[in-house]
Amino acid sequence: MRPDDTGRGRPPTMADIAAHLGVSRQLVSLVLRDAPGASDRTRRRVRQVAEQLGYSAHVGARSLRRTRSTDLGVVFTPAHSTEPEIIEHIYPAAAAHGYDLILSAQTAVRATGQAVEELLGHRCAGLIVIGSHLDHAGLRALSRRSPVPVVDVGYGRRNAHYDVVRSAGDVGIAAMVGHLAGLGHRAIAYVDPVAMPAAALRRRGYDRAVRRLGLAADVHAVPGEYVKGDYFDEAGATAGRTLLRRASLPTAVVTPNDHTAVGVLQVLLREGVRVPQDVSVTGFDDAPIARLSSVDLTTVRQDPELMGVAAVRAAVRRIGDAGLAPGEAVVPTALVERGSTAPPGSRRF
Amino acid sequence: MRPDDTGRGRPPTMADIAAHLGVSRQLVSLVLRDAPGASDRTRRRVRQVAEQLGYSAHVGARSLRRTRSTDLGVVFTPAHSTEPEIIEHIYPAAAAHGYDLILSAQTAVRATGQAVEELLGHRCAGLIVIGSHLDHAGLRALSRRSPVPVVDVGYGRRNAHYDVVRSAGDVGIAAMVGHLAGLGHRAIAYVDPVAMPAAALRRRGYDRAVRRLGLAADVHAVPGEYVKGDYFDEAGATAGRTLLRRASLPTAVVTPNDHTAVGVLQVLLREGVRVPQDVSVTGFDDAPIARLSSVDLTTVRQDPELMGVAAVRAAVRRIGDAGLAPGEAVVPTALVERGSTAPPGSRRF
DNA sequence: TTGTAAGCGTTATCAA
DNA sequence: TTGATAACGCTTACAA
Numbered sequence: 001m002r003p004d005d006t007g008r009g010r011p012p013t014m015a016d017i018a019a020h021l022g023v024s025r026q027l028v029s030l031v032l033r034d035a036p037g038a039s040d041r042t043r044r045r046v047r048q049v050a051e052q053l054g055y056s057a058h059v060g061a062r063s064l065r066r067t068r069s070t071d072l073g074v075v076f077t078p079a080h081s082t083e084p085e086i087i088e089h090i091y092p093a094a095a096a097h098g099y100d101l102i103l104s105a106q107t108a109v110r111a112t113g114q115a116v117e118e119l120l121g122h123r124c125a126g127l128i129v130i131g132s133h134l135d136h137a138g139l140r141a142l143s144r145r146s147p148v149p150v151v152d153v154g155y156g157r158r159n160a161h162y163d164v165v166r167s168a169g170d171v172g173i174a175a176m177v178g179h180l181a182g183l184g185h186r187a188i189a190y191v192d193p194v195a196m197p198a199a200a201l202r203r204r205g206y207d208r209a210v211r212r213l214g215l216a217a218d219v220h221a222v223p224g225e226y227v228k229g230d231y232f233d234e235a236g237a238t239a240g241r242t243l244l245r246r247a248s249l250p251t252a253v254v255t256p257n258d259h260t261a262v263g264v265l266q267v268l269l270r271e272g273v274r275v276p277q278d279v280s281v282t283g284f285d286d287a288p289i290a291r292l293s294s295v296d297l298t299t300v301r302q303d304p305e306l307m308g309v310a311a312v313r314a315a316v317r318r319i320g321d322a323g324l325a326p327g328e329a330v331v332p333t334a335l336v337e338r339g340s341t342a343p344p345g346s347r348r349f
Numbered sequence: 350m351r352p353d354d355t356g357r358g359r360p361p362t363m364a365d366i367a368a369h370l371g372v373s374r375q376l377v378s379l380v381l382r383d384a385p386g387a388s389d390r391t392r393r394r395v396r397q398v399a400e401q402l403g404y405s406a407h408v409g410a411r412s413l414r415r416t417r418s419t420d421l422g423v424v425f426t427p428a429h430s431t432e433p434e435i436i437e438h439i440y441p442a443a444a445a446h447g448y449d450l451i452l453s454a455q456t457a458v459r460a461t462g463q464a465v466e467e468l469l470g471h472r473c474a475g476l477i478v479i480g481s482h483l484d485h486a487g488l489r490a491l492s493r494r495s496p497v498p499v500v501d502v503g504y505g506r507r508n509a510h511y512d513v514v515r516s517a518g519d520v521g522i523a524a525m526v527g528h529l530a531g532l533g534h535r536a537i538a539y540v541d542p543v544a545m546p547a548a549a550l551r552r553r554g555y556d557r558a559v560r561r562l563g564l565a566a567d568v569h570a571v572p573g574e575y576v577k578g579d580y581f582d583e584a585g586a587t588a589g590r591t592l593l594r595r596a597s598l599p600t601a602v603v604t605p606n607d608h609t610a611v612g613v614l615q616v617l618l619r620e621g622v623r624v625p626q627d628v629s630v631t632g633f634d635d636a637p638i639a640r641l642s643s644v645d646l647t648t649v650r651q652d653p654e655l656m657g658v659a660a661v662r663a664a665v666r667r668i669g670d671a672g673l674a675p676g677e678a679v680v681p682t683a684l685v686e687r688g689s690t691a692p693p694g695s696r697r698f
Numbered sequence: 699t700t701g702t703a704a705g706c707g708t709t710a711t712c713a714a
Numbered sequence: 715t716t717g718a719t720a721a722c723g724c725t726t727a728c729a730a
Binding site for chain 1: 360403405406407408409410411412413427428430432433434436437440441449451452453454456457458459466467469470471472494496582583585586608611612614615616618619621623637638641642643644
């Protein structure tokens with residue numbers, strides 16, 4: 001026996017459990033994967049010894065031998081605020097279909113392709129790519145290269161190569177404009193950080209709502225570079241300053257992004273404009289910052305749970321039948337009313 | 350041939366590559382893991398065919414056969430703002446030591462233990478647990494159960510069971526108080542969300558600095574529940590309202606958390622107090638929110654890169670020699686001066 | 699420089 | 715209900 005016997009020695013295997021009980025390895029395997037063909041007494045004894053020895057299945061060996069993989073690969077960007085929330089909710093969704101998750105991060109120095117490559121090494125049954133840095137051509141190439149179905153969670157459109165899951169950004173923004181109109185607002189400005197991937201869709205929602213309600217469109221398009229989200233609140237701040245230079249303020253400002261809304265909010269607050277008493281401000285995403293009681297932003301919630309569920313469902317569907325054409329899942333959004341909106345000219349004490 | 354031959358059929362193996370070239374599997378293996386013992390010509394040909402066939406190594410098979418694992422398991426909480434940043438930087442740190450990463454998330458419905466269990470199934474060589482929900486007893490139990498070294502990244506103290514990586518919160522806060530004193534501040538209040546895991550350490554830094562500088566301590570201890578970070582900005586808002594009720598405001602407010610600082614900030618701004626002209630406010634973490642140009646918070650940066658590097662270093666060290674005692678790495682912090690601090694009574698432009 | 703043989707821990711197939 | 719045998723794709727040790 002070694003002196004440094006601090007739990008070193010190789011981990012217990014099914015063979016060890018079998019030896020302890022004087023049964024065959026195969027029987028142990030049956031029991032541990034809940035397959036039929038073992039007596040209740042045997043099951044109990046096997047489980048007990050497994051527990052006692054601290055048995056942990058070797059996933060490598062399992063994936064080597066198994067016919068069909070039970071792993072879903074997930075690519076995500078840790079730095080983004082909404083993606084980690086999808087990750088949280090994707091675990092139970094996958095478990096409900098009998099799948100485990102293998103996570104792989106894409107970062108500034110680690111491309112989507114690299115993350116995918118690693119996941120394919122694990123021989124997952126399907127790939128869920130959240131907030132990819134790739135455009136459609138890139139995703140198409142990735143899907144071609146991948147031997148398993150690919151699901152893109154983000155801003156893509158229905159196509160023949162990979163599944164798409166996105167939220168109904170246009171409908172969400174339109175609902176927000178409707179909400180403000182319902183409060184009595186008529187002068188509703190819109191801040192458009194045009195560099196944002198989802199911007200076009202959301203802008204369309206504003207345009208549509210404004211037309212339907214017979215309001216005058218008042219769009220502040222702010223160009224910029226889409227680099228790691230550092231820019232959106234800057235866009236809001238810029239638009240806010242532009243608004244402040246005008247003779248009169250709108251009574252409401254709609255933005256397609258919580259950070260943009262916070263940019264507007266802070267600029268207004270610093271100039272003594274009260275929110276929501278003087279101006280209502282709205283965001284999109286329901287990012288953590290929107291929930292800060294001090295920010296308390298009325299926003300549109302992209303339900304991360306529904307996104308996760310839809311992504312898993314799409315993957316599982318095509319894993320089950322590779323012949324199916326990729327689909328498109330549009331996840332409904334929900335209006336979250338908080339303290340940054342009120343009827344125009346209202347003074348909440 | 351099947352009609353649905355859309356890249357289905359099993360992925361290519363080393364045997365396929367070998368067959369294509371008329372060499373042995375083992376030679377292919379040599380080449381693909383950069384081991385000595387193959388001619389340059391062979392290497393080129395093997396690599397070319399591998400590329401052409403779209404070969405991807407089966408990590409399960411590899412981990413099954415290999416003597417020593419080259420994987421590091423990482424547990425993290427997606428919902429936290431700082432942890433994903435560590436994840437970003439831990440990839441290159443691990444790669445520098447020749448390790449791959451396997452990520453596993455802990456969430457509200459997925460305990461630390463479950464995440465760890467999954468990682469052990471992958472037979473990683475070491476475990477890095479970031480922001481664990483467990484207390485010391487829990488981590489000790491986890492370390493005992495784990496056959497591989499465990500590194501806790503968070504707020505733990507040096508102990509005999511697992512490595513600890515934490516940032517120098519006390520020094521960071523003391524430096525911040527020193528910075529404010531250097532600007533001329535004498536009335537420096539401190540907001541203490543006592544439910545925060547790292548609170549005690551940071552509070553100690555404030556106490557020490559105040560004593561050394563001969564200032565009067567002005568601590569606002571805000572109790573609360575530590576549930577998923579939803580509370581810290583509330584603590585700031587509460588403390589801010591308390592301050593506003595007093596006859597006179599301090600000229601600076603130090604907090605041990607960016608969200609707490611934002612809570613203070615928003616309450617002050619809404620009451621017409623200018624930051625930093627009337628009151629300076631500081632945070633801790635350099636969370637994304639602190640960098641928003643509209644928040645522009647002077648804060649203490651917990652370097653996520655250094656944390657990641659220290660964690661990997663600790664793991665690799667004990668993987669190399671299991672007999673070594675676990676250590677403690679205290680990562681230095683850096684003061685990040687932004688727009689929320691200025692000399693007292695200053696009016697910027 | 700290349701090939702041979704064995705085996706990692708599991709699951710699948712078949713026979714008892 | 716249980717057991718024997720083979721095989722998954724790879725690495726290791728050793729022989730040619």
